[in-house]
Amino acid sequence: MDSIQNMNRALAYIEANLDDEIDFQLVATLEIPAVTWVVFKTSGPQPETMLKTWERIYAEWLPSSGYELAESIEFVRDLNDPTDLSANQIWIPVKRRN
Numbered sequence: 001m002d003s004i005q006n007m008n009r010a011l012a013y014i015e016a017n018l019d020d021e022i023d024f025q026l027v028a029t030l031e032i033p034a035v036t037w038v039v040f041k042t043s044g045p046q047p048e049t050m051l052k053t054w055e056r057i058y059a060e061w062l063p064s065s066g067y068e069l070a071e072s073i074e075f076v077r078d079l080n081d082p083t084d085l086s087a088n089q090i091w092i093p094v095k096r097r098n
Helices: 003-016 048-065
Strands: 036-042 067-069 075-078 088-096
Touching: 036 048, 048 067, 048 088
Parallel strands: none
Antiparallel strands: 036 088, 067 088, 075 088
């Protein structure tokens, strides 16, 4: 089983047991290889703002950027900002186009 499948199983386990004590020995670790990341901050009504940002990344930014997707995972990071509970970052792995 590859590391992405392991991570998906781990996340499913955590989600299913949020109200219980979690056995972290059952949770997988995902090593992400070093790549170049482009990071977009989102803030505003969710999920609309997040969806619109994803759409603009792929429809506008990526085609005009000189970059293409690198082989890795994309992820969203919650900024845990008490002054802006909707603040997130979208991390996209990229590499320069040839």
